[in-house]
Amino acid sequence: MxxxxxxxxxxxxxxxxxxxxxxxxxxxxxxxxxxxxxxxxxxxxxxxxxxxxxxxxxxxxxxxxxxxxxRPPDPAPTELVPENIPLDVVYEDGDVIVVNKPRGMVVHPAVGHPSGTLVNALMYHCKDLSGINGEIRPGIVHRIDKDTSGLLMAAKNDVAHTSLAAQLKEHSVTRRYVAVVHGVLEHDQGTVDAPIGRDPQDRKLFTVTDKGARHAVTHFVVTERFPEFTVLELLLETGRTHQIRVHMKFIGHPLVGDPVYGRSKGRAMEVPGQALHAAVLGFTHPRTGERLTFEAPLPSEMQSFIEQLRLM
Missing domain, CATH: 3.10.290.10 (RNA-binding S4 domain)
Incomplete structure (x- = not known):
């Protein structure tokens, strides 16, 4: 696959x-x-x-x-149009915009998702975005999954894009996530250092593998434990596709609500979509050199799920 x-x-x-x-x-x-x-x-x-x-x-x-x-072709450029989609803008200036992406929104157009994406919304809101990633992904420096909510930065010009991309490459961008996983982690903190690549048995998925894989590191800290679940804060050192989801499955604690890497047990209690939120984003401003850090509160459905666990 x-x-x-x-x-x-x-x-x-x-x-x-x-x-x-x-x-x-x-x-x-x-x-x-x-x-x-x-x-x-x-x-x-x-x-x-x-x-x-x-x-x-x-x-x-x-x-x-x-x-x-x-190499799937990009959607035709004519499909990419500005759309008046509401955005939760956390920060904006002439170089950078930081938004709190809702769960369920695709970041950029792709086969099967030609419209209704964050890029369509940004084009309406910003007018000008960097062109380094071409006509289909203007301004996009990094991505988060469709069913992951939280903070994402976009560049308004090529100078800003180059700077932010370099910071991502050198791992100086702070990306902290909050997740709820199945099971109870014994250690208060830890690091998953395991390469990620296509699953040779099912190429729709990613997995920890030595074949055709890329280096991937995820750090985690336990913030709350419940009888069958654990709340984690996770820090990405690298940014591979589905990294947190794959690493949590690899250590035997998949994300609650993850439709691909998760478990069916307890689904009646789960949040709509995976319980993963990009809560903190920090980077050095490409023009001023100032270190900026932003936080986004948990979406209401994820917060409600955690509160339910506290009452059990």
Missing amino acids: IPSTDDIETFGIEIGSDEAGQRIDKLLADALEDVSRSQLQDWIRDGHVLVNGAAVKPNYKVAVSDEVVV
């Missing part, structure tokens, strides 16, 4: 014995629910799918050890 359409990016697949002999268009269509087989055939014909570095036809039958690289 391969990523959900709100999270598609360039990725590679090495064909195993289970996939060998299948048509490449069918293989990808079975894996990617939101994209039709005919659309995938267009991707293949247009060179967005390569096998061993070469273009193939939609009826190509994959073989063991084939290296398939998929």
Whole structure:
């Protein structure tokens, strides 16, 4: 399997014995629910799918050890329009805007989500955004998942974007999250240092793996314990896709309400969406050099869930 359409990016697949002999268009269509087989055939014909570095036809039958690289096309630029979507703006000046993104909002347009995104809202609100990430992702320096709420910064010009991106690369941006996880963690604090890559068994998912993985580090501190749940504060040292969700599952304490990496047990008590909130964001202002730190309170449904646990 391969990523959900709100999270598609360039990725590679090495064909195993289970996939060998299948048509490449069918293989990808079975894996990617939101994209039709005919659309995938267009991707293949247009060179967005390569096998061993070469273009193939939609009826190509994959073989063991084939290296398939998929580069989904961006939505057509004409689809990206400003939309009058309310934003919770935490900070704004001529260079940077910080917003408290609600759960359920996709950050930028992608296949299956051409509109209603944070980018559409920012284009209406800001008018000017940096162009480094192209027409589909203007201003976007980093992302948080659709079902994660909280703080996210965007750049209004290329100078600001370059500075913020460099800070992310050197790990000087502070990103603290609050999460509720299943189970009771014994240690008051700890670090998960485990590489993350595509799950070879299900490429819709990410997992801790040594194959094709990237370095990933998450620090955590326990803030509250309950009989079946734990509230954590987490600090990201790196920023891999689904990092907190994958690392928490890896240590046996998946996020409450996570539809992909979570558990079904106790779902009646869970919040709508995963219990993960980007609560603190800190960075050095790209123009003034001042260190800025912002906080966003927990969304009401997550706060209510924690309060329910305290009453039990």
